[in-house]
Amino acid sequence: MKKHQVTIIDIARQLGISKSTVSRALSCHPNVHEQTRIKVLKLAEEFEYQRNMFSVNLTRKATHTIGIIVPEFNRSFFPQVIKSAQEAAKDAGYNLIIAQSDENYQTEVTNAKLMLQYQVDGVLISLTKETNNFDHLKQFERRGVPIVFFNRVCDQIIAPKVIVDDYEGAFAAVEHLIETGKKKIAHLTGPETLKVCNNRKRGYFDALKKYDIPIDEELVLHYDLNLAQVRIYLNHFLAMDPRPDALFCVNDPTAVEVIKLLKAKGIKIPEEIAVVGFSNDLVSTFIEPQLTTVEQPIDQLGRTAVALLVDQINRDIANWKAHTVVLKTNLIIRASS
């Protein structure tokens, strides 16, 4: 049971001044006598006064709060993005409300509502793998709340997007496999709903084309990113004759799972099958052999997304810009290829 909350009125009464003056003193308003300000600050400290954000945000038009919706918390990727976004937000004078959708469309819709209820000034979002309806996001537009996509973006909503150069990264990864002499390169990717996956797939195809390697659609498998399913798809590849001598995986957890399975079967990596991932997750150096992967500038991703969002917030709604920022990736070659 909460006790009575200390308000500016308590401070005002005690000091025999008006609550407006207290409010001004507390919020660094210029027009306050220095002596008064000191007295107010001192008493506020003594009373352990804390501003009631609900009151503040009800009064002001802006809440100086931005929301971030991420699809999951299982990999280290999104917590890392959140961390950098939080720093950037703080630097820009914004609070950050975090919500995770558990790769579930309905939860994402609920989270979107939550952001609206909390009157965020803007939203950062990365979609769940299930999301293919975007009505819940159009609502932001209608309400004049800017939105910035990152990582898991979509084309159906016009808004700024921050992604890494998935195409380029995948291209470089596959090119690297080709250069190391691999002839039959398979690709295990995620759901077709995810644009990240499709971009990486394009990179895969184009790298093959560049070296005149015939495209074989059989060598590309889509799965739902549920790691427990990986063995099914891997077995499918292994049953081919001749079997692939390299496997480019859509992300690091997938690649690590593949390596674990291959090792269990006694298949030599990279001699028999080379494996490459995407992300440079922490796990990529824990596995043996260490994973060749495409590094993403996570910190930059979070910071850029916040910067773009803050830019939108300060802009007139009519002038929203919807350009896409593409961050460079970096191929890290390790022992798995």
Added chain:
Amino acid sequence: MKKHQVTIIDIARQLGISKSTVSRALSCHPNVHEQTRIKVLKLAEEFEYQRNMFSVNLTRKATHTIGIIVPEFNRSFFPQVIKSAQEAAKDAGYNLIIAQSDENYQTEVTNAKLMLQYQVDGVLISLTKETNNFDHLKQFERRGVPIVFFNRVCDQIIAPKVIVDDYEGAFAAVEHLIETGKKKIAHLTGPETLKVCNNRKRGYFDALKKYDIPIDEELVLHYDLNLAQVRIYLNHFLAMDPRPDALFCVNDPTAVEVIKLLKAKGIKIPEEIAVVGFSNDLVSTFIEPQLTTVEQPIDQLGRTAVALLVDQINRDIANWKAHTVVLKTNLIIRASS
């Protein structure tokens, strides 16, 4: 720039009724005509009305929101706890505000303030490794805001705590090492400020005692949990003569780092040195050899913490209970020992 927000007044005006009725219809108040309620709900839907949480929470005494403060986002541990806490909170009708302190005392203080400003009904907290002053937490008590510690707890504040049985888990781990024939077991642990670490250390000592192995304080090293430092401490152990034949590490990331370093030196695991961790982090199966570790019931941890907190919230402040819930651990033996 935000557009005009739809309020209950807009709905009331459109329907030619009072905002009180709209408010009642929207919040399932019994005393409202069924026809009226339907009309209101329909229009609210059409207008895409969203309740303004700032207004709601300013009006009500309780915000139905709980805060969670975690020390870091780097390991998978805390995001996992948050995920389960969020589920439990939702089931109990609470929203969750997430804050991470970046292992930084000052940030933790700021986060605590933030929770107060957002008028949370209660707080879940796991301390940073730096925290040894608790004034910022006493504030919760003074304000009548219940607090529940989890994982990184402290004795100085009287409040419910949820921890795993660190002592038992460590005891079992070390006992296992002894049973596999290890004679000189070293322990690399975290800062002495962290009670988790001390409990694990006690388990380490008592297991040795049980088997009449003389305690050697030289074999216990404290470090700041910054993985980059691990090599220094490991080298110290390796320089001993005879050198330890087993190393019990305070957590999995530490153990994984140790394994990587030992492998780089060509030291055989577990033959020359066995390694055991604590947590059963995701990484523990990625490393080669796979890591023997003490599993913690993360999901249960988050859910229990929320349950205890909600219990406190619904209790009169005078009746706060401060018992500690200790969850069972489970030793998972893998190839590193």
Added chain:
DNA sequence: CTGTTAGCGCATTCAT
């Protein structure tokens, strides 16, 4: 520089 006044959006008395 300071006090007065008027809301922000909603829930909740108290009337009717």
Added chain:
DNA sequence: ATGAATGCGCTAACAG
């Protein structure tokens, strides 16, 4: 079953 009135804590005009 509904409406009118009040106030939550604060900021922001508007006066002085």
